[in-house]
Amino acid sequence: MDRTRFFVRTAAIYALIGAFLGSHMAGGGGLELSAIHAHILVVGWLSLFAFAIYYKVFNIPKNSKLSIVHVWSSFIGVLGLTVGMWLYYTQPIDGMRTFNTIFFIVGGTVLLIAFVVFAIMAFVHGKFISEDA
Known part of the structure; x- marks a missing residue:
């Protein structure tokens, strides 16, 4: 799967909504x-687009x-949080x-897990995050 394309396309849908x-x-x-x-635009559009840029700019292994x-977890969490909130x-x-209420809480929890995993990745795959080519 092309993570960048997936995140950009999904972010575009959230931006439109x-x-x-x-x-x-x-x-x-x-x-x-x-x-x-606000949540559709911030977590749906901005966060997913930022994740797309992350995967495009840094050479994070695809099999990670x-x-x-x-x-x-990002995809499911954003969907769960925004639909649950609605x-x-x-x-x-x-x-x-x-x-x-449970749908809202579970969606938000899954999204929180996605952000925790992202923070962990920033350190585990730190050698790929550099200005050096």
Whole structure:
């Protein structure tokens, strides 16, 4: 899998969703979804795009188990956090409050794990992170 392409394409989708949501809020005059909008743009667009740049700039081995865990936990965590946040704040289906809360918490926890793995990778694969060619 091309990690850079995967992250850039996924980030582009989140950027589009975040921009659309922001436009919708501005046009509708309501800011009820502003926390969701902000998280979609920050963790969905900015973080995933930053990860894409990381994999493009630094020669992190493609067979790195940390890298594989990082890519998938980032993807699942961002999706879980943003969808969970939307479910939690909007409660679109009656009687699902507990499920929505758990979905939100699990998504955020998986994303936290992705950031922990990223921090670990910065040290484990430190020899690949350099200005030297």
